[in-house]
Amino acid sequence: xxxxxxxxxxxxxxxxxxxxxxxxxxxxxxxxxxxxxxxxxxxxxxxxxxxxxxxxxxxxxxxxxxxxxxxxxxxxxxxxxxxxxxxxxxxxxxxxxxxxxxxxxxxxxxxxxxxxxxxxxxxxxxxxxxxxxxxxxxxxxxxxxxxxxxxxxxxxxxxxxxxxxxxxxxxxxxxxxxxxxxxxxxxxxxxxxxxx
Numbered sequence: 001x002x003x004x005x006x007x008x009x010x011x012x013x014x015x016x017x018x019x020x021x022x023x024x025x026x027x028x029x030x031x032x033x034x035x036x037x038x039x040x041x042x043x044x045x046x047x048x049x050x051x052x053x054x055x056x057x058x059x060x061x062x063x064x065x066x067x068x069x070x071x072x073x074x075x076x077x078x079x080x081x082x083x084x085x086x087x088x089x090x091x092x093x094x095x096x097x098x099x100x101x102x103x104x105x106x107x108x109x110x111x112x113x114x115x116x117x118x119x120x121x122x123x124x125x126x127x128x129x130x131x132x133x134x135x136x137x138x139x140x141x142x143x144x145x146x147x148x149x150x151x152x153x154x155x156x157x158x159x160x161x162x163x164x165x166x167x168x169x170x171x172x173x174x175x176x177x178x179x180x181x182x183x184x185x186x187x188x189x190x191x192x193x194x195x196x
Contacts, residue, residue, distance in 0.1 A: 007059050009084050012044060013052050017061065017077055017085040024065055024074035027053050037153065040131070040160055056081065102167075109178060118180025125171045132164035 009017070019025060019033055030053070031046040038044070053075055056062045061081035065074040077085075102124050109117045139157055142149040171179070 007061070007080075007084055009056075009061070009088050011042075011088075012048060013056055013061070014085055014088045015042065015044065016049065016052055016056070017081050017088075020062065020075060020077035020081070021085070024076040026068075026072040026074050028072060030075075037156075041156070106174075106178070114177070115180060117178060121171055121174065121179050125168060128164045128167045128171070132161065132168065135161045135164060 015034060015038060016030055019030055019037075025033065027046070027050045031044070031049045034042075034044045034049065053062060053064075057064050057075070059080075060078060061084050062075040063078050065076060067073050102120075105112065105117065105120055112120075135157060139154075139161065142154065142157070
């Protein structure tokens with residue numbers, strides 16, 4: 001418990017409480033919103049959303065509303081939920097834990113067939129190029145919108161753009177014995193290959 005008896009919450013619960021600051025949402029809506037807004041950097045399954053909502057309702061952090069169409073039940077943040085979120089935010093993000101499967105594959109690459117590792121790297125490069133193109137399109141659309149985009153979400157979008165570009169540069173800089181070929185795939189929009 002915190003100093004004012006607010007229950008300590010985990011980052012997943014904090015993300016849901018953060019979304020509920022804007023108004024009541026169903027578990028389905030929360031999962032969809034989380035996928036769209038934080039999905040690229042914070043994985044959250046529907047089952048986790050419903051599990052967290054049940055736990056937070058039991059702790060008094062959210063209040064379930066009446067059941068609506070298709071048994072959908074909206075949840076609203078309570079004052080206790082706002083306080084728990086404020087305590088979580090005041091503590092800061094803490095140390096980051098990094099779990100990047102691509103780096104694990106490269107680290108253990110000497111135990112993976114060379115053609116398999118090269119195929120994985122090509123696939124990952126294509127994926128990152130697709131992400132970059134998607135992020136750049138989203139940024140363009142947000143900048144062209146009549147209303148001002150949320151600067152917090154724009155900051156996260158810029159991080160995604162920078163991260164995709166960095167990953168592309170890293171893959172492009174790997175030695176040919178890892179990538180299987182000196183030739184690279186076509187550069188995605190918005191990515192400039194460093195000069196050799």
